[in-house]
Amino acid sequence: MRALLCIWLTSLLLIPRSYAQQVDSVDSPIVKEMVVGFGSQSREELTGSVSQIDGSDLSSQPVVEFEQTSQGKASGVLVQNTSGKLGEGTSVLIRGGTSLSSSNQPLYVVDGVPLSSGNQSDIDPNNIQSIEVLKDASASAIYGSRAANGVILITTKTGTKGSVKVDFDYQFGVGQRPKKLNLYSADEYNQQFIEFVLRTLGEDDQITQQNLEQWQQSGSSTISLNNGNSVSIPVLDSLNSNTDWQDEVFRTALSHRSNINVSGGSDQHRYFTGLSYTNQEGILVGNDYNRLNGRVNLNSDWSDRFSSNFSINYSRSVNNRLNEDKDLGNPLQAIVLPPSDSFDPDNNYRLNVRSLEYNPLTEVHFAKNISTTNGLIGNLGLKYAILDNLSLNIDGGIDLIDNVQERLQGPETLEGAPNGLARLSESNTFNYVVNGYLDFEEDFDSTNKLSALIGGSYQRSTTDPAFRLAEVNSISELEDIPTTDQRISILPDLGFAFVSAFGRINYNLDNRYVFQFSGRLDGSSKFGEENRYGFFPAFSAGWNISNESFLSTSSTISFLKLKGSFGIVGNTPDDDFLFQTNYFRTFYGGQEAIRLSNLANPDLKWESTQQIDIGLEYGLFDNKVNGSISYYNKTTSDLLFPVPVTLTSGFDFILQNIGELENKGFEFNINTVNYSSPDVSWQTGFNISFNDNEITDLGGRDLIVGVNSFKEGESTGAFFMREFVGVEPSTGLALYENEDGSTTTDWESADRRVVGNPNPDFYGGFTNSLTYKGVNLEFLIQFVSGNDIYNQTGEFLSNSGIQNLGQSADQVDRWYEPGDITSNPALDPSQVNTFPSTRWLEDGSYVRLKNIVLSYNLPDDFVSNIGMRFARVYVSGQNLLTITDFSGYDPDVNFVDPLGSTIDRNITRGVVDFTPPQARIYSVGFKLGF
C-alpha cells in the first residue's frame, strides 16, 4: 500500500486535466458521448480511432455472449464464433491479430475495471449503455502494455434522476439447425459396404458402380461375382434400417430470456438495478445453458465537489456442455454413422450392427459435462473536485471468477468403461485493480484549451486451477476418495501484477487544431528486472476542417475532420514467471517430486506494436450522412515466438523475441438518414474493413501446426498443405501437385505449399432501420469475404468411404473402375489415417442476414393511459439466410483445440472439424416500461 501511495503522491504533484463532454459519435448517426480510457471526449476533440456500438442495438439478439451481439456492427472489429455450442467463447480480432504466441484478444474494461477473467461474456446486453472499441495507438496507449490488440470499453447503464422506472422484457425463441447436409441414403451406404468388403478381399476388378447397385438391390448378402467367386458380405442383410442421424442429434431448441430493470434517482443519488435470466437449449442434443445475472449501479453526488459511483455485476451460469469437437461423443459425429444401421436405447444406444462405431447418443445419455461459473465484477469510484478545474479520482475494482467443471462419463460410455470416469476441474481467478488519477482542464481564453490527466494504477491477478480424475461413477465419490487413488494434477497458479503510471495531455486551439499526447509506463511481473518496464507513448493530432472559416458556412459539409496518430503499444507473454527457472510440483510413487518447467529466460521482453493511423471523419447535409474513413499500419516487432532449440536442452521450443508482423488496412463507415418525417424514417449504416496481414520476418523459422502455418512473407495461419488436383483415372488414386507442376500419387512425397488464407480480405455489416409510426423493421446483413476454410470434417465425412463410415452424398461419385473420371478417389479399405489436402479447402466467404427485428410500439396515448411508459412487441430472426459456397453447416465457426496452447489457437484458424453450427433462431418478445 505504501507503494500505491507513492504513485498517487507523485501524481498529486503534477499537472492534470479534463473529462467528458457530449458530442456526436462516429459510427452512429445518433449524437452520443464517446468514452475513452479514464474519461470521454467529444467528436471534435477525439484524435484517436474509436468505434462505438450503442447498447440498445445489442439487447434483442437471442445469443448468450455479449461479443456475439457486436458482430458486423463496428468497422475494424472481426467477431468470429468458435462454434454453435452455447457459452464456448467468441474470437474478437481488432484490426488483425498482432501476436503469434500471445493472446490476440482485446483488453476488456468494464466500467474502468480491466478484466482478466473473461467475465465480460456474461454481462447481460440489456445492461450495457455503450461499447467503445479503441482501435489505434492514440486511443489505446493509455492502457499501454495490454493495448496491442485494442481495448473494448464497456459502460453499463446508470440511473437517471426522476421517479422509479421499471423496464421489463421477455423473449421466447425457437432454434433450428441452419441447414441439413446431403448425406448417403441407406442404399448408398450399403453399396459402399459391399465395395469395402470386396476391396478388402482383393476382388477390386469386379467392382463397378452398376454392379454394386445391382448386388445391393438384390437384397442378398451373398454375391456372385463375374469371375465365378461367391462372396458372403457379413451383416449386410442386417443393415436394413434407415436412420437419419442428423435428425437424431439435432433438435428444435427453445430459449427464454427475461430481464427486469429498476432505475431512478434523486438530485443526489441515482440507481440502476437489473436482474436477468436466460435459459437456452442448444440445437444439438445434450447442450443447454442457464444464466442468472444481477446488477446494481449507484451514482451519488455527495456535495458540489464530491461524487461517487458504485457498481456490481454478478452472474452465475450453468452450462451443460458437449464433448469437444474432435472427441468421440460429440453429437455431430453421428453424421458419419451408417444410415442403414440403427441403435438400441435399451442397449446403451449401441449400434445394432456396426457396434464398434461409437454412437454419440451413448455419451449424451450416460455422460454429463457441467460447467458452473460464478463471476463478479465490482467497482467503486470516488471523485473529488479539488478546484473547479482539477479533480482527483480514485477507483478500485475487482473481477472474480469461479469455475467448476464436473465431467462424468458412465460405465456405458467408451471412455468411462468399465467403472466410470469422473473428472473435476476447478479454477479461481481473483483480479483487482486500483487507479488514482488527477484530471485538469483549463480554458485559457476562448481559443486555447488545455486538459491533462495523470495517474497511476496497480493490478494484480491470480488464477488457481486444480484438476482431479478417478475411475469412479460419481463426482461426489471422486471428491471423497483418498488423493492417492486419483490422478491429481498440481497445476501451477498463474499470477501477474502490473504497476503503471499513465498520462494524457490534450491541447485544443480554437476547436480547429487538437493535439493529444498520451502514454503509459507499465511494469510487469512477467519480465525479469532488466526488461520489466515498458513505456508506451502515442501522439495524435486532429484538424477540424469544418471549423475553418472557409467551410463554416458550407451547407453541404457539416463536419469534416482529418486526424492522424502514431504510437507504440505492447503485449506480454501468456505465461507468467518465465524470466526465472521454475519447477512444477508432482508425485512419483507417492513421493513429492519437482520437475523443471522452464529455463530462466531473463532476456524476454515486451512485444511492441507501432501503429500509424490516418482518418477522415465526415458529416454531410446536417450530419444526415456521416461516417469515417481510416487507414492504419501496425508493425509488431520483437514478436514473442517459440524458437526451436536443441532437444538436449530438454525443451522443443523456447519463447524468444524474434520477428516482425505487419497488419495494414482500411476501414470505411457511412451512416445515412435516408428519409425522415414524424411518421416515417429510414436509416442505414454500412461498414467495411479490409485488413492485410503478413509475417515479414521470423528469423528464417517457420511453424506448422496441422494445415496452418506461420511463414515469412505469408499471412498468419496461412494454409500449408498438399494440393489435391484430382484422381488418376487408371488407378483411382489421389493426385497431388508438386511445386514444379508435376503430379504424384504419393501423398508423403508431394510438396506442401501455401494454398490459402484463413483471414478474410474484408468484412463488414449493413444495417437498415425503417420506421412507420409505431412499426419498426431493422435488419443487419453481415459479410466476410476472401477467407478460406479447411473443412476438416470432410476428412471423415467426404473421403471416399474411409473406415467404411457414412459419407456425404457426393461421395457416391467416386472412382470405381479404371477409366472413371471423378474428383473423389477410390475407396481404400487399408486407409485408416486421413491425408490432409486441398481436397477439403473451401472458400469461406459468406453473406448472412444476421438479425432481423420487426417491432411495434404501442401508441403513447394508449400506454400512458394504462400507466406505462412504453410497450413494445417484436418478432425477430437470427441467421435466417446465409449465402455461401461453403459446404458445411456454418462458415462462421472455428475449431478450437481445448488442449491447445495460445499459439495453437492463433495458428489454427479457419478450420472446421465436426464443429457445431450456430442455430437459426426465431423469437418473439415484448418490452414494457412502467
Added chain:
Amino acid sequence: MKKFIVLILLFIASYACDSILEIEPDGIIGADVLKNGEDLERALIGTYFNLGGISDGIDGGELLGGDFIIMSTLLAHVPNIEIIWDRVNGFSYNNFIDKEILLTNPRVQSNWRRAYETINQVNTILANVENIESSEDQNRIRGEALAIRGVLYFEMIRLWGPQYGTGSDNSAAIPLILDPITEVGDIETPQLASVLTVYDQAEADLEAAQTLLAPFGKNGTGLSSSACQAYLARMALQRSDFAAVENFTSEILQSGNFSLENDFLDAFNNVSNSSEDIFAIQQTVASNTGDRSAGTGLAFYYSSLNESGLGALRLTLFFLIDDEIVSNGPIYPLADSRGTIDFDVDISTTSSQINTAYYKNILNNTVLSPAKFLTSTNVIPVIRLAEVLLMRAEAIYEQNPGVINNTALSDLNQIRTRAGLTALTLSDFASPSEFMDAIRLERRRELLFEGQHLHDLKRWDGFVGSVSARDPKFILPIPQAETDTGTGG
C-alpha cells in the same frame, strides 16, 4: 520542461514501487530452488518421474516406463509372423514394427527429448548437491543422480548407436551433456560424442554411483548399489566383457538383498517391488505412464483388458509353442508356467482375474495378449534377479566356452525349475555349445517382451527374420527436430 519533470517523477515513483512486482508463484517453485536437501530430494524424485516416462498430460510412456521396452520389442520381431501389431490403435509405433524409422517419428523425438530433460535435471542436481548439509544424504543423492545418468546414457547408446565392438566405436553417436542448462543462454548446439565415449561415461557414472550407494542397501525404490551393478553387468554383457559381468552379477547374488519369487507370475503386476525386482518403475493411480484416458504407456499397448488398454501388441498361439513356423519363439513346454494361457476372458475380466502369462485378446479373440504389464497402477520391472542369473550363466560360459560350469548350470536351473521345468544335468547337453543354446532359449522364455531381445540379437549377431540385427535400420535415428537445430551438422 514540465513534461520532463512529470516523466522523471513517474520513473521515481515506479521504481520505488518495484517491490510490488516481486510476486511469488504458487504451486510452482521459482528461482532459488535446489538450495537445500529437501528441494534436492524432490528434484531427484522428479528425475525418476521422467526416467519412468510418467504421464504429465503431454508426454507419457517414454524411456524405462514404456518405449524402451515397446520400441525394442517391435524392432526385434517380424510382423504378423512373430507378433501382430494393431496398426490403427498403435499407429505412432508402426515405424518400429516396419523397421523403417522416419527421422520425424514422434516417439523417437519424445524419448530423445525426455531423456535429455532427465539428464539435465540430473546435471542440475549434481551441480547443487553440495547444498545438502548431511554428507550421508549428499552421497546418496549424488549416487542416485549419477546412476540415473549412467543408466540413461547406456540405454540411449545401445538404442541410438551401433552395437559396441563392431568397428564403429569411434564414430559420432549422440550428444554427451554433463553440465546443467538452467538459462536460455546456456543452450548450445551440442557435439556428438563417440560410442566409446558414451559407454565410458555411463560406466564411470555407474561405478561412482555403485560406491556412493553401497552403504544404503536396497535403497527403497530408488537405484541402489546392486541396481548399479546390475546395469554395469548389462553394459559389460553388451560389450562382451564377460569377466566383468560375472563379477557384478556375483556381487548382487551374494548381497542377499534379492530372491526369486516362487512363482514366475508373482514377478509381475505388483503394487510394489517384488523380491526379485532390482529396479522397477513405480506406478500409482495418481502417477503412471498413462492409461486409457491418457492413451500412453506400456499397459495401454500391452494390455487388452477393458480397464487398461487397447491390446495393440498381439501374438498367436503358434508363436509361443511352434518352432516349425517361428524359429525365434520361446517354444514353451507344456509344464512351463511362463507359457500359460487364459482363454476364458471377456470384457468384464479384471487384472486380478488373470493368473496366466497370456490371455485371449479381449478386443480380437483370434490373438493373445501378454500378461506382464496388465495395468498402469503396478510397478514396471526394469531389471530382475532372473536376468542377473541368466547373465551370470552366460558370462561364465563365454569365458570358458568349452566347459559347462556347475554354477552356470545351477543359475540356469533356478530359472527353469521356478517356471515348473525340470532341472537340466550335464548329460542333457550333447556338446557344451548346446548349453549356450539353452541359455539363449531361457532368456527368450523368461524375458519375452521385456525389451532385452533386440539388444541380445545385436550382441549375438542374430537376425530379425532374415535381416541382421546389426543392420542400421535397427538403430534409432537422431530426430530431425534435433538435427534441424544444427546438432551433428
